[in-house]
Amino acid sequence: xxxxxxxxxxxxxxxxxxxxxxxxxxxxxxxxxxxxxxxxxxxxxxxxxxxxxxxxxxxxxxxxxxxxxxxxxxxxxxxxxxxxxxxxxxxxxxxxxxxxxxxxxxxxxxxxxxxxxxxxxxxxxxxxxxxxxxxxxxxxxxxxxxxxxxxxxxxxxxxxxxxxxxxxxxxxxxxxxxxxxxxxxxxxxxxxxxxxxxxxxx
Numbered sequence: 001x002x003x004x005x006x007x008x009x010x011x012x013x014x015x016x017x018x019x020x021x022x023x024x025x026x027x028x029x030x031x032x033x034x035x036x037x038x039x040x041x042x043x044x045x046x047x048x049x050x051x052x053x054x055x056x057x058x059x060x061x062x063x064x065x066x067x068x069x070x071x072x073x074x075x076x077x078x079x080x081x082x083x084x085x086x087x088x089x090x091x092x093x094x095x096x097x098x099x100x101x102x103x104x105x106x107x108x109x110x111x112x113x114x115x116x117x118x119x120x121x122x123x124x125x126x127x128x129x130x131x132x133x134x135x136x137x138x139x140x141x142x143x144x145x146x147x148x149x150x151x152x153x154x155x156x157x158x159x160x161x162x163x164x165x166x167x168x169x170x171x172x173x174x175x176x177x178x179x180x181x182x183x184x185x186x187x188x189x190x191x192x193x194x195x196x197x198x199x200x201x202x
Contacts, residue, residue, distance in 0.1 A: 004071035006031040012119065012134045017071045021055065024129040029121075030068065032133040034188040035079065035114070036196065037064035037089075041146030043200040044164040048086070050182070051160050056126040059160065062182040063189070064140075079114060079138065087162075088153025091140070100139065100195045114140045118191040124183035135184055137191040141199060167193075167202050 005023055007016040008031050023030050037046040046064040050057055065086050069078035076097055083089045092112040100115040116138050123132045154162055165173070170189075174181065196202075 003068075005068040006071065008134055010121070020068065021129075024055070024131065027123070027130045027132050029132050029134065031136070032066070032068050032131075032184075033075065033078065033082075033136040033138060034063050034184060035065040035083065035138045035140055036189070036192045037087075037140050037142075038196055038200060039142045039146045039164065040144050040200070041142065042164060043202060044166055045170065045196065046152075046162055046164055047170075048154075048158075048162045049160040051156065051158055054158070056129050056131070057182045060182045061163075061180050062185045063192075064162075066182070066184065075136065083140075086155050086158040088155065089151060097138075114138050115195060117195055120187045120191065122184060122187060131183065133184070135188060137188045139192050139195055139199075167197060167200065 003020040004017045005020050006014055007018055007023070008029055009015050010029070012031065014031075018026075018028055018030070038044070039046070047061050048064055049061050050059060052058045065082055067078065067082040067086070069075055073081075076095055079097075080091055080093070080095055083091055091114075094112050096113050098113055098115055100117045116136060119134055119136050121134050124130060152162065174186065178186075
């Protein structure tokens with residue numbers, strides 16, 4: 001079955017739908033999201049290495065989950081669905097989206113909240129394909145006890161491997177080997193970095 005994703009204008013207003021691969025072949029602007037996952041106890045972020053046979057950027061490292069809301073799918077439902085599909089992570093059905101307030105103390109919030117830190121638009125060409133997206137960036141934190149050891153079950157069709165990393169080590173990796181990362185990782189991380197540093201106390 002073809003996966004239909006949401007086409008948008010420059011203001012992220014929905015203007016139609018298109019089949020995912022065709023949209024990427026035709027450079028059409030569409031809606032996407034990037035999720036960062038952080039473990040409060042370990043003070044680390046989860047990165048994923050994209051499966052080698054992904055339609056582009058296979059084998060590159062990126063944030064925990066990156067995808068598109070589908071036709072007729074609200075953003076909250078897309079986040080819940082794709083976290084399960086890619087990472088095997090069960091999140092509460094009543095997950096709420098909140099705008100991140102960097103001045104607020106959110107450390108006591110439960111695991112039913114995901115924070116949106118902003119959006120950015122980018123274009124990146126690949127071999128016969130492109131990403132032309134308005135990307136919504138989210139951060140999802142564990143509770144104070146961290147994630148359970150069996151909280152994640154990686155889908156090998158999507159994720160080759162995953163790694164927990166400290167922010168300082170990530171900064172060094174980005175400086176040392178920027179080509180290890182997807183085209184959207186750095187601008188997405190720039191929108192999430194302040195909140196992550198505040199809440200992980202680094």
